[in-house]
Amino acid sequence: MxxxxxxxxxxxxxxxxxxxxxxxxxxxxxxxxxxxxxxxxxxxxxxxxxxxxxxxxxxxxxxxxxxxxxxxxxxxxxxxxxxxxxxxxxxxxxxxxxPAWLVAGPHGDVVEWVITRTRTLTSAQVDALAALSDEGEKPLTRTLWARWSRDHHTGSPVGCALTTLNEVVTEAAHRVGPQLFGRDEEDEVEVLSDPAWLRAFGAAYAAALALGAPELLTLQENTLLARRWTTVFGPPDVPEP
Structure with a gap:
């Protein structure tokens, strides 16, 4: 194949x-x-x-x-x-x-749903995501990556989706305005720096991992990791297999 x-x-x-x-x-x-x-x-x-x-x-x-x-x-x-x-x-x-979403793995259709919502983020949605507690996201993300790394030395459990998420959240922020960006003096490039937008990106990143690689965590852990995203956008809106 x-x-x-x-x-x-x-x-x-x-x-x-x-x-x-x-x-x-x-x-x-x-x-x-x-x-x-x-x-x-x-x-x-x-x-x-x-x-x-x-x-x-x-x-x-x-x-x-x-x-x-x-x-x-x-x-x-x-x-x-x-x-x-x-x-x-x-x-x-x-x-x-x-389907193009196969590049994100067998659950790539759900990851594509997260990417699509991220691509069209509004200021109101960003504020809603940023206002929610992200307690538990960082330790669960570390756990997920540690479990993935046991059998994989490169790549991501959702393929190129995390890089794509970074690109589309930046595009969405550019549509809102230049005030969301700052200068990275070390690399001398413009980067997204607005705290609310960075927290929204964190919610999208966590949801992509939780929904795209559910086998790496328990059901309860995945629910918590995706909680901010699903609270704002609801459950994944994807066709039934």
Whole structure:
């Protein structure tokens, strides 16, 4: 079982676009053209041999939340990578489209629900989340990560969802106004600094872990970890399987 994640046209270096049954091949000119657009000058268009379409063996290893996710087979790798769970391919056959939320694991549909709500956070919702007690969240989060780390040395129990959450809460805050941001002098970058928004992000982070990796805690622990989020937004609004 292998997966190809599609993000957008700018980052798709194959031909044709994925559809069930298509044989998609790596298109080097698309890759080189994208590089030239990013840096604003011509680049050497001679392939070095390892370029290709990235295919993951496991969906949760996808590093960025995709716009669509595809099951693929009949891989033609550029170079085998023993011990790796991803490979660059010259070509593959598309089997079918699967839900993009699989990149967050088997409960990724609930994690996607948290991300969707975070993407459209309002000031009123942020204030409501910030006003609730977060007692128990930090120790439970530490416990969850410790249990995950027993069998995993890298990654996250919800894949790239936590990084995605950070991105979408920042986007939501930018829509409200620049007063929510401050300057990180050490890294010399702008960061979200408003206390209420940071507490809201903490509630989303805790809920994503509790709802997305329920096997790592007891039912009571998961309920407490997600409590602030579910108090404001209610139970997860996802289709029944």
């Amino acid at each position: 292998s997966f190809f994640a599609l993000y957008d046209a700018e980052h798709f270096y194959g031909d044709p676009e994925p559809v069930a049954g298509a044989r998609v091949s790596f298109a080097p000119d698309k890759l080189f053209a994208a590089r030239e657009r990013r840096i604003g000058r011509r680049v050497d268009r001679q392939p070095v041999g390892d370029e290709g379409l990235v295919v993951n063996e496991i969906a949760i290893d996808v590093l960025v939340w995709p716009s669509s996710l595809w099951r693929v087979a009949d891989l033609e790798p550029t170079r085998p990578l023993p011990g790796h769970r991803w490979v660059r391919c010259r070509a593959f056959t598309v089997m079918k489209q699967v």
